[in-house]
Amino acid sequence: MRYTFNFICCLLFQTISFNAFAVALNQNDSLQLKSAMWHQVDLAKPTQGEQLVNAYNNISTPVTSLYSAHGSAIAKISLTTTSAGRWYIIPQINYLDSGVAFYQDTSGIRKVADFSQDSASPSAIVMHSQAFELQLEANSHGVLWLYINAKHFAKPVSINVIPQSEFVKLQFYINSLSLVSITIMLTLACMALIMFFKTQHRVALFCAGYIGLHGIGWAFAAGIVALLFNYHAINTHYFGMYIFAFAIACASSFAYYLFNFDQHTRTGISRFLKYFSITALACGFLNLFLPFHWVFYLAHFLAAIWVYLSLKLGFTMLGMKDFRAKYFLTGNLVYSLSLVIFILSHLNLIEISSPELWVLIALAIDCICILLSLSEWLKIKQNNFIKALELSRIDPLTKVGNRLQLQETLDNLDNFYLIVFIDCDNIKSVNDHLGHAHGDKLLIEVTRLIQNALADKGEVCRTGGDEFICVCNVKSAQQLAQLILSINESLNYIHQQVQKHWPLSGVSYGLASSEECNDYKACLTLADQRMYTLKHQRKNKRQVQSQHA
Numbered sequence: 001m002r003y004t005f006n007f008i009c010c011l012l013f014q015t016i017s018f019n020a021f022a023v024a025l026n027q028n029d030s031l032q033l034k035s036a037m038w039h040q041v042d043l044a045k046p047t048q049g050e051q052l053v054n055a056y057n058n059i060s061t062p063v064t065s066l067y068s069a070h071g072s073a074i075a076k077i078s079l080t081t082t083s084a085g086r087w088y089i090i091p092q093i094n095y096l097d098s099g100v101a102f103y104q105d106t107s108g109i110r111k112v113a114d115f116s117q118d119s120a121s122p123s124a125i126v127m128h129s130q131a132f133e134l135q136l137e138a139n140s141h142g143v144l145w146l147y148i149n150a151k152h153f154a155k156p157v158s159i160n161v162i163p164q165s166e167f168v169k170l171q172f173y174i175n176s177l178s179l180v181s182i183t184i185m186l187t188l189a190c191m192a193l194i195m196f197f198k199t200q201h202r203v204a205l206f207c208a209g210y211i212g213l214h215g216i217g218w219a220f221a222a223g224i225v226a227l228l229f230n231y232h233a234i235n236t237h238y239f240g241m242y243i244f245a246f247a248i249a250c251a252s253s254f255a256y257y258l259f260n261f262d263q264h265t266r267t268g269i270s271r272f273l274k275y276f277s278i279t280a281l282a283c284g285f286l287n288l289f290l291p292f293h294w295v296f297y298l299a300h301f302l303a304a305i306w307v308y309l310s311l312k313l314g315f316t317m318l319g320m321k322d323f324r325a326k327y328f329l330t331g332n333l334v335y336s337l338s339l340v341i342f343i344l345s346h347l348n349l350i351e352i353s354s355p356e357l358w359v360l361i362a363l364a365i366d367c368i369c370i371l372l373s374l375s376e377w378l379k380i381k382q383n384n385f386i387k388a389l390e391l392s393r394i395d396p397l398t399k400v401g402n403r404l405q406l407q408e409t410l411d412n413l414d415n416f417y418l419i420v421f422i423d424c425d426n427i428k429s430v431n432d433h434l435g436h437a438h439g440d441k442l443l444i445e446v447t448r449l450i451q452n453a454l455a456d457k458g459e460v461c462r463t464g465g466d467e468f469i470c471v472c473n474v475k476s477a478q479q480l481a482q483l484i485l486s487i488n489e490s491l492n493y494i495h496q497q498v499q500k501h502w503p504l505s506g507v508s509y510g511l512a513s514s515e516e517c518n519d520y521k522a523c524l525t526l527a528d529q530r531m532y533t534l535k536h537q538r539k540n541k542r543q544v545q546s547q548h549a
Contacts, residue, residue, distance in 0.1 A: 038063050038073045038157065045116070045149065049102035049109035052145045066153040067348045070293065072098075077144040077159065084138040088124055088167040090131045090160040091115070091148065092353065094221075095237055095292070098149040099130055105142035112144075117226060117235050126171055127178045127222040128356040151238070152293040154346050158353070177357055178222050181364040185215030188371045199378065203257035207374045209250030211367045217243035218360060238292060244299045245284035248306050252277035254370070255310065258324060258377055259317055269313060276309065300343050307336040324376045331369025338362035397440060398447040400468075401461035409459045409471045410520045416474045418458070418483055418513045419520065421527035422450065422491070424466035424498075425506040425535060433504070442502055449497055453490035457483065469524070480513055487511065508535035 039059040046052050056074050066073055091099065099115040113123055113132030124131035134144070148157065162170065189212030196204035219225050221240030229236075252273050256262065261270035280302055287295045314329030338358045345355040352358075393405040401409070424446055431439040443466060450460055450468060458472030472487075474480050491509045499506045510530025512523040 037075045037077070037159075038066050039075070040066075040069065040071060040073050043072050043074075043147070045098040046100060046102075046147055049104060049111065049145060052102060052147055053104075053109070056145075065156040065348070067156045068293070069153050070151055072147065072149040073157075075146040075148075075159065077146065078142075079136065079144055080141050081136045082139055084136065086133060086135045086164045087161055088131050088164065089113075089134055089144070089146075090126060090129055090162070090167075091146065092129050092155075092158040092160065093148060093150060094128065094154040094356075095152060095235075095241075096130060096148060096150050097235055098147070100147045101132055101134075102145040102147075103134065103142055104145060105140060109145070117223070117237050124167070124171070125175065125223075125227065127175050127224070128354065131167070131171075151291070152296055154296060156348060156351075160353075174354065174357060178218075178360055179224070181360040182215050182219050182222065182224065184364045185211050185218070185367050188367050189215055192371060192374060195374065195378065201257075201378070201381070203254060203377055204374060206250045206254035206257060207370060210247060210254045211370060213243050213247035213250060214363055214367070217241075217247060218356075218363070222356070222360075238295075241292070241295050241299050242284070242287050245280050245287060245302060248302050249277045249280035249284060251306060252280060252309070254374075255313055255328070258328065258373060259313070259322060269309075269316060272309065273313070276305065296346075300346065303339050303343060307339055311336055324373050324380070327369040327373035327376060331366035331373075334362045334369075335359075335366035395462040398444060398462050400447055400451065401459060403461070403463050405459070406461040406463060406469055406471070409461070413471070413514075413520055414473050414475075416476060416480050416514055417520070417523075418472040418474070418480060418487070418511060419523040419527045420454070420458075420470040420472070420487060420491070421510045421512075421524070421531040422446075422468040422470065423508050423531055423535065425508055425538065426504045427466040429504045430502060442498070442505060445501070446494070446498060446507060449494045453494060454487065457487065469527075471520075477515060480515060484511055484513065506538070508532075508538065510534060 039056055039062050041055045041059055043051065043055045046055075052074055056076055059074075063069070063073075089101065093099070096115075096117050099117075100111065101113040101115065102109050103112045104110075112134055115123075115130040115132045117130075123133045136142075146159070189208050192204050192208035192211060195201075196208060217240040219240075220236050220238075220243065223237060225239075226236050256270065256273040256277065259270075261267070261273065264270070283298055283302060287298065290298070310332040311329070314325050314332055317325035318329055338355075338361070341350070341352065342355045342359045344350045345352050393401055393408070395402045424442065427439055427442065430442055443462075447460075447462070447468070450470065454460055454470045454472075458470050460468060460470045463469050470487075472483055474483055488511070491507065495506045495508075508531050510527040510533070512526035512530065514520075514523065517523040517526060
């Protein structure tokens with residue numbers, strides 16, 4: 001685990017190690033940038049470089065940052081090289097509608113790249129941003145013109161220039177980490193959805209929504225969907241922000257059901273979870289009618305609330321010894337930290353490159369923990385069900401099986417079996433003369449004696465007030481004959497032991513085997529008849545002894 005953590009950290013440091021505005025190409029090459037390099041213009045996507053030059057010359061005052069701005073902007077970057085090489089320009093823009101690059105030198109001005117979000121054939125692919133290739137000759141001097149257009153610039157737009165060797169590494173790190181994280185989320189969402197179809201528990205459905213909508217949203221935001229299905233009329237990168245509100249609604253509902261707030265008395269935090277889920281869902285539909293910059297800020301507002309709510313809930317439930325919270329809290333600690341970094345970077349309060357990677361990796365870890373918390377919930381649910389099922393088959397007084405357990409035993413009989421019907425004698429007299437407490441003690445003692453004598457031979461069940469049935473399975477008719485002799489001896493011994501402490505009582509019994517009957521129902525009837533025959537014989541014997549006395 002430690003080596004895995006170190007490896008991920010190294011990858012992250014590789015992705016954020018270059019400066020946003022001054023990157024050394026090598027000792028002889030240089031990149032000239034102004035601190036205020038952007039000029040906002042009212043210009044549709046240009047098809048010729050002269051359109052950029054003219055628009056640039058008509059704007060005298062540049063802006064220091066495009067943060068929170070929208071519309072079109074132009075940048076003019078002077079480049080000087082002493083050696084031939086292939087460079088990659090990476091404009092760090094989250095949501096870009098149009099992007100075009102022109103290069104101007106002594107031979108004129110020419111288009112070198114279209115890095116728009118809907119570009120049919122991008123020259124380079126880096127998720128969460130744009131990139132294009134620029135090949136320069138030795139001892140060249142020229143100007144790189146950049147045109148960008150977006151509905152909202154989520155953070156200050158930075159331009160990074162790196163050589164091909166470094167770009168290949170950067171591209172591998174960012175793209176592979178993004179793909180792996182999103183794949184983990186979508187895979188875990190499918191697992192949660194399968195759990196829902198098998199169990200029909202709402203908590204599994206909301207877990208699938210929590211994980212799956214985050215994964216789908218990031219697939220849109222990272223540009224994966226646009227690469228697979230390029231819709232020129234729609235910029236699918238925006239969809240991630242629109243989906244986020246629904247993902248948070250599922251996250252809040254998942255937490256609500258995870259900790260069984262639907263089954264307990266409402267508390268402040270449970271009500272907040274419920275209403276926050278409804279609010280986030282309403283925001284998701286409201287977003288469809290809002291300008292994108294409002295959708296953007298509303299998503300960050302919901303994320304800030306979820307950070308506070310998830311951490312408070314996790315610590316509260318862990319303090320109550322609810323150990324489902326250990327996975328929930330661990331995952332949300334990691335995710336919340338990344339969200340804070342993400343929000344602060346978008347609010348221009350901290351400067352960090354590729355904050356999306358931090359969120360993606362943290363979210364993948366969070367989703368693993370969320371699925372573990374769901375697994376813990378299902379495990380607890382299963383254990384409770386098993387306990388309830390066991391209790392439904394156990395007689396509460398004697399702790400042996402009841403009629404339900406007897407029926408299951410009868411339904412699974414083999415070819416050779418023996419059914420023993422046992423009844424306590426004169427239990428009514430014991431209750432009338434000594435009280436029901438003594439009657440219960442009698443039943444408990446009879447059960448103990450039967451269990452000691454017959455438990456290793458078959459299943460003992462209490463089927464009525466003072467009636468017991470023992471079902472014994474054997475492998476052959478010879479074993480059946482031996483078992484009948486053994487049980488007769490054991491039951492006679494039990495009768496004698498009971499009469500020592502309860503002279504008014506005793507046990508009567510009847511046996512019937514599969515050799516005598518066609519099915520277990522006939523055996524039950526025959527064993528019952530034989531039990532009553534023995535009971536009447538003993539009763540008549542006691543009456544005769546009483547008359548002679």
